[in-house]
Amino acid sequence: ALRAHAGPRPGERLLVRGAAGGVGSVAVQLGKALGARVTALAGPGRLDFVRELGADEAYSYTECGPADLGPFDVIMDTAGTEHRAWRRRLAPGGRMVAISFDLDRKAASLGHLLASTVHGRARVRFFSGDPRHCLLTELAGLVDGGALRPVVDSVRPLAEIAAAHRALEAGGVRGKHVIRVAADETA
Template identity: 40%
Template sequence: MGIEHSSKDAGRESTTVAPAAESMRAVVQHRYGPASALEPAEVAIPTPGRGEVLVRVGAASVHPGDHFVMTGRPYVLRLVFGLRRPRRMIPGTDLAGVVTAVGTDVTTLRPGDEVFGWTGTGALAEYAVVPADHLVPVPDGLSLAEDAAVPTSGMTALQALRDIAKVSPGDRVLITGASGGVGSFAVQIAKSLGAEVTGVCSTGNAELVRSLGADHVVDYTTTDFTRGDRRYDVILDNVESHPLADVRRVLTPTGTMIPNSGHGGRWIGPLGRILRARMLSAFTRQRLKPFTSLGKRDDLLVLADLLAAGRLAPAIERTYPLDDAAEALRHVASGHARGKVVVVI
């Protein structure tokens, strides 16, 4: 590290502890495609703007959303991320690391702070520029890999169960894909909200889901939960392995179902399932509530408190070095990731 100084670049000002080099290692993508479209490269270290900080990334997690952006499918995503090629050269969203520079308008963070959060400029790199309000201090006792596993998946689970379904003590909650990224957080958050939790997963992941706090585990390789007698107040469907009509069969008459998945076609992806759910909801007392999670600093602070209190723990299946980030995304794309997949930098 160098000395502290102030820099100004095209109207961008920051107070910084200068990196030892002007370039950094990153994973870059110049075209849409499979994981083979990613390649390690040396690129310039970015400069934070007024409300931003520069983070030396210690770890970054990947999730299905990163895969969708990488491939540019469904094609509707390209309206946001670039029609012919990705606007963002470096993939990745969730990260944890150490602040090395802060913009002049940043008062909540300073160089040396350990933080975790999310960025829109790419996390799979040695350094990333992040808006200051997208970061919170890391909880004591966790590694940067554990911190990086939390933001998107944790906020999705929290917002689905607390805000959309409004889970309350005693509710019966069923979570499909309970051993996955969102599912593993959802089991724990539902328990923290006082629910009776049933997790659906494969045989090999049953013990993991029990260890996360699930009261009941359904092995989908031997049992079809939609054919059982049990009824649920809330169903968080992270898998889309059954038609909406079948899932509704085990929902209470006034229960809430959240379809947090959907593959669909190459053009609109899960939008068809989302539209069907919204239309059905108009004709039934059951609430079918697809939603899009949003990054919120207040919610990240809630998750940090749960982590600090030991009521939430990231389940990490594998870690990869930065140069193997493509393999990490391939594994996530397989649909069989067990908990979170993290790239350690």
């Protein structure tokens, strides 16, 4: 989503909301690989972690809101809240990619999506999946070259998928939760 729909360029200011999570941790690293100056917004206990991933600056979402940061050339929003307020932190010509909605404010989030689509606002894009081979090949090259490393929070058997989901809902994720599916578990 970040590369294909917002295309941060060298020297541009990139904000990654939800920077410690599965998608955010990749976005921080990808932004750095593309030459952006990366600002990470994460939970208070995750700031050192996102700096280790390459963030130039890291702030706690409990202490910084939209009025405290910016402007940014690109915003990668994995958190899904306060879309309108964060959109206002875009610099002229800035782009925003959102991959989630505010589940507590479904109507407002859906309205924001529809307004962005109907009015053709290229500045804000909502995104869900893009399996293009060229993008996957590029990501694989970054992994092979060491510019991007997969971050795994936990590995659990399929029988513990509910516990993994509860952990995601509770927040505080560092990377991806992996569910191991063994041949004998699928029968």
